[in-house]
Amino acid sequence: MKRSSVSLQDLIRRRQAGGFVGRQEELGQFQDNLRLEVDDVRRRFLYSIHGDAGIGKTFLVRQFARLAREHGCLTAYIDESVYDIPAALEAISVALAQQDAPCKELVKRAETYRKHQYELDADPAAPEGLSSALTRSAVRIGLRAAEDIPLVGPFAKELNTDAVAGQADRLRSYLTSKLRNHLDVRLMLSPVEVLTPLFVADLGEIAAERPIVLFFDTYERTGVFLDAWLRTLLSGRYGDLPANLVLVVAGQHPLDVNTWGDYLSIRSNIAMQLFTEAEAVELLAARGVTDKGVIDVVLGLTGRLPVLVAMLAEARPGNVEDVSDPSDNAVERFLKWESDPRRRTAAVLGALPRRLDKETYAAVTGSAAVEEDFAWLLGLPFVAERSGGYRYHDVVRNAMLRVQRRRSSADWRTHHETLAAHYRVVAESLESADDGQDERVQALFLEETYHRLCAQPSAALPAALMSLVDAVDGNPELVPPWTAMIRQAGEDSGTPALSRRGEELTGLYADEAGDRLGFYTNLAEDTSLDDEHRALAYEKRGSLHFGRQEHEKALEALARAIDLDGSRLWARAFRGDTYRVMGRFDEAVADFDHVIDQDPENDWALACRGAAYQEAGRFDEAIADLDSALRIDPEDTWDIAMRGETYRLMGKLDEARADFDRALEASPDYRWVLGSRGVLHRDAGRVAEALADFDRALQLEPEYLWAIAHRGETHRVMGHRDEALADFGRALAIRPEYEFVLACRAQVHLSFERHEAALADLDRAIELSPDYGWALTERGSLQTFLGRHEAALADYGRVRELHPDGTSVLDKRAATYREMGRYDDALADLQDVLRREPKDAWVRYQVGLVRWRQGDRNAATADFAAAVELERELVDAAPRDAWRAFNVAVYLAAAGSHDEATAQLRTALEGEHDADDVQSAIDDLEELSRTTGRDVGEGVSMLRAEQRRRR
Known part of the structure; x- marks a missing residue:
């Protein structure tokens, strides 16, 4: 005999569809819509089905799916069994593949994503919090901010401001080293951004053959992560959707009118109401229930709630015996009408598990006729097939759970403990098989914990919360299912405190705008957890404070973690890194040493x-x-x-x-490295290569603030003043309080001789950052030029307070003293520098200028000659340092070697140099002329001509 290809599930669905009554208007509307051409203005592409639990939304969705398939459409259905967008995409692709319409490109990349996810989770060398970083959108945003890591050296203060992003850079670095392929790195950092365009492209190809209807059920739960994504999908950001696509969204609440307002013209709203009396009577008649007395009782007990009407209709009651008892509810009435004890057991005990399969049913009932009883159970109207098994409708299940709690608290506890033990045995068998079913093992552990909470809510809660902390650390994708499970265990066991705790944790974890600080604080401060898990929660809280640049709070949280569990090396290392970005290097090194x-x-x-x-x-x-x-x-x-x-x-x-x-060979899109190499090229005089690196970084991220700023600085040193001002203006439009850019723009103002504008920028930079040594030094130089000597000395004095061991400001202060005629003070500063840096040619030259002013011209000339020799040694050692070649020309002019100075100047101009080098040489020669009276006109003319050429 030929074997039938029809499954039991197919027969059940046909039987259910055949008996479906009511909602005829909605069914007709949906069916008519599928017949409309896609360009018909009456065509609707989005359905929003909403109404209270038990109102029949899921049943209507399944009838819509049946009609869609009969119309030749491909369908896919997802509910709360998916926990994030990649899981939703995979569920849709599986459903379409089962209809011979595979999402080929999506499947390939999704398989890569899951494969790498398992590999990275299992890697003992993975950075702390890897899984959390890969699943939190806030961190993904942080990764973009991480590109703004500036350089140290003259701008070390800025590194301390933004170095928090180093954590994200290390994560990207780890992924790059493990995965090598930069496309795979991007996939792991932003799976939604990578997978969704592939999904859209696959839909386009599939829909060229057959129309598609996608169903999103239990939207009150899945909308948390799906809502914004669906709107973005419809906006076209991920590509053009096929015109013959229909989306059906079903949940307890209508789509938000504010966020979904743009789609009113393509949307159909279906507000589900209670059955009308006529619809309820029609359904009862279809099941053979026609006695008016029975009908009145059913309508009274159910309130015309469709799921309860269907449940009682299935029992086909023929009389109203005992029906007048007001304490009876629909569930008890249904059980009285079913005389078979096996079926009574199936109806009651089958409600206990959240996900029902034959093995679980057998474990909780011990039935001797499992096949028969379970097959009968699946035929009931309130039992539906869902991902991972079968499930009662919430309204019916909740009623049956209340019945069992009332009947016997001891039996209630025993049954849940039996189910917990069942899930533990199944999980252990999978773990011992080591067949890569980690995801299923985790799901089983979740169910085990649910039943332990139902059995003994207070006693089991600490262990459940500690498992939640483990999930945060090891696999954050499981956190929403865990918090939802705790809430549901409280509701199902009739324990309001447990339900409130789960609801609270769910809300706190969903608060990404607040970086989930409340969530980690809630767990860290719960003394029912052991020290190890509280320490981990404090560590997570510290890392979030770090990400918000709340460094003192980060230190406090990490110190609590270390106090609770001194063996947590990651907490100590993280504290060390926090000290580092705060500039507290000794404390940072001490933690890293430990x-x-x-x-x-x-x-x-x-x-x-x-x-x-x-x-x-x-x-x-x-x-x-x-x-x-x-x-x-x-x-x-x-x-x-x-x-x-x-x-x-x-x-x-x-x-x-x-x-x-x-x-960059390993990670071509590493924008921070492109920026650093750009600065290196600029420092080496390779300005074209510098601009190429900055331009490449900005192609990858147009709002990459740090690259904009340093490209502007590169244009400045090249003498491209308009381009520099454009970049500085763009940077300040993004961040008006960017001190480094303000200080750099001041230099451009100076080149235009806009001294007050330059002073205003420097004042603002110092107002924003009073300890900004470079800006203070530059303002001191400008104050000296403007003749505001006391103000200049105040700025230099402030720099000396900040860096008492530094020498860089002493030669500038000496120049101010010289302008004031305080030659002894000037000479004292310069000699202080020479004691520590005896081969500093520039300072030796400055000593000569002071001695010239003091009237000791022989000593001054000797100093100028010594400066020439010292600088020539440095030129030989570093021939690419163009400014040193210009310095030699200046020192030769000071020593009176006019012809030699002119020749050296020509040599310097023939080599690599930038606009700053030329301007500095002009300033030095003009200062030399004012101080000594030397004839520098020819040299200045040569340099001015070079400036005109570069412009």
């Missing part, structure tokens, strides 16, 4: 300590740590880039460029 003593192979701590050493100016120690980190993980692009940046600050430009090139 971690590295306990775990010498912790490359993350080694690299972070290296970064701390770098920012503290301890470059050799920084290189040693970064070398050690790269010995452990040679492919970590963040470590490679950080070592390159350290080499750059040390002046080892070849080594720096090699590291930057290597990092």
Whole structure:
């Protein structure tokens, strides 16, 4: 005999459809809509079905799906069994594939996504909080901010302002080293942005053959993550949707009129109401219930709620015996009408599990006729097939749970403990098989915990909360299902406090605008949890404060984590990194030392300590740590880039460029490295290559603030003043309080001799950042030029307070003293520098100028000659430093060697140089002429001609 290809589920669906009554108007409207041409103005592409629980939304959705299939449409249905957008996309693709319409491109990338997700979760070397970072949209936004990491050195203060984004850079670096393919890195960082366009493209191909209807049920739960995505989908951001696509959304609430207002012209709203009396009577008649007395009782008990009408109709009652008892409810009446004890057991105990399958039913009932009883159960109108098994309608299940709680609290507890043990046994069998079913094991553990909470709510809650903390740390995708499970366990067990706790945790975790701080605080401060899990919650809270740049609060939370569990090395390492971005380098190094003593192979701590050493100016120690980190993980692009940046600050430009090139070879879109290499090129005089790197970074991210600022600075040193002002203006439009850009723009104003505008920018930069040493120094120089000597000395004095061991400001203060005629003070500052830096040719030259003013011209000329020799040594050692070549020309002119100075100036102009070099040489020669009376006219004319040429 030929084997039938029809399944039991097909027969059940046919039987249910055949007996469906009511909602004829809605069914007709939907069917008529499918017949309309897509360009017909009456055509609706979006259906919003809404109404209270039990009103029949899911049943109507399934009838819509039946009609769509009969019309030749492909259909896909998802409900709350999906937990995020990638899971929803996969569920839709599976449903379409089962109808011979695979989403080919989506499936390939989705498989890659899940594969990498499992691999990364299982990697013991993964950065702390990897899973959380990969699933939180706030961090994805943070990754974009991470591109704004500025450089250290003269702008070290800015690094401390934005270095929080280093965490995200290390995450990207880790992914790059593990996955190599930058497309896979982007997939893991932004799966929705990668997968959705593929999904849209696949829909377009599939819909060319057959129309498609997508159903989104239980939207009151899934809308949390689907709502914004669906609106973005309809907006066309991910590509053009096929015209023969229809979306059906069903939930307890209508679509928000404010956010969905743009789609009123394509939308049909179906507000589900109670059955009319005629509809209820029709359904009862279809089941053979025609006795008026019975009908009146059913209508009274059910309130014409469709799911209860269908349930009682299925029992086909023939009389009204005992029906007048007002304490009876619909469930009890249904059970009285069913005399078969196996079926009574099936109806009652089948409601206990949240997800029902034959094995679970057998575990809770111990039935000797499992096949028969379970098959009968599946035919009931309130039992529907869902992902992962079958499920009662919520209204019926809730009523049956109340019945069981009332009957016997001991039986209630025993049955739930039996189910918990069942799920534990199944999970352990899967774990021992080691067949890659981690996701199913986690789902089973969730159900086990649900039943333990139902059995003993207070006793089981601490363990459930600790498991929730573990989920936060290991697989944050499970957090919403866990908090929802706690809420449901409270509702189902009749424990309001437990339900409120679950509802509270659900709301706190959904608060991404508040970075979920309340969620972690709630768990961290719960003393029913053990110290280990509270420490982990405090650690997570500390990391969020860090991300919000609330560094003191981060330190407080991380200190609590360490106090509770001193073995948490990640908390200590994270505290070290917090100290680092605060500029508290000694404390940062102390924390990193502790971690590295306990775990010498912790490359993350080694690299972070290296970064701390770098920012503290301890470059050799920084290189040693970064070398050690790269010995452990040679492919970590963040470590490679950080070592390159350290080499750059040390002046080892070849080594720096090699590291930057290597990092970019591994990750071509690494915008921070492009920016750093751009600055390196600029410092080396390769301005065209610098601009190319900045332009590439801005192609990747047009709002990349740091690259805009430094491209503007590159234009400035090239003498492209209009381009520089354009970039600086664009940067300040994005961030009006960007101190570095204000200080740089002041230099452009100075080149136009707009002194008051320059002073205003410097004043604003210092107002925003009173400790901004570079801006204070530049303002001091401008004050000196304007003859405001006391104001200049105040600025220089402030810099000396900030950096008492520094010498960079002393020569500038000496110049101010010289202008004031305070030659002894000027000479004292310059000699202080020479004691520490005896080969500083520029300072030696300044000493000569002071001595000339003092009248000691022989000593001055000797100083000028000494400066020439010192500078020539440096030129030979670093021939690419063009400004040194100009300095030699200035010193020769000061020494009276006019012809030699002119020849040297020509040589300098033939080499690589920028606009700053030329302007500085003009300023120096003019100052020399004012001080000594030397004839510098020819040299100044040559330099002015070069300026005109460059413009």
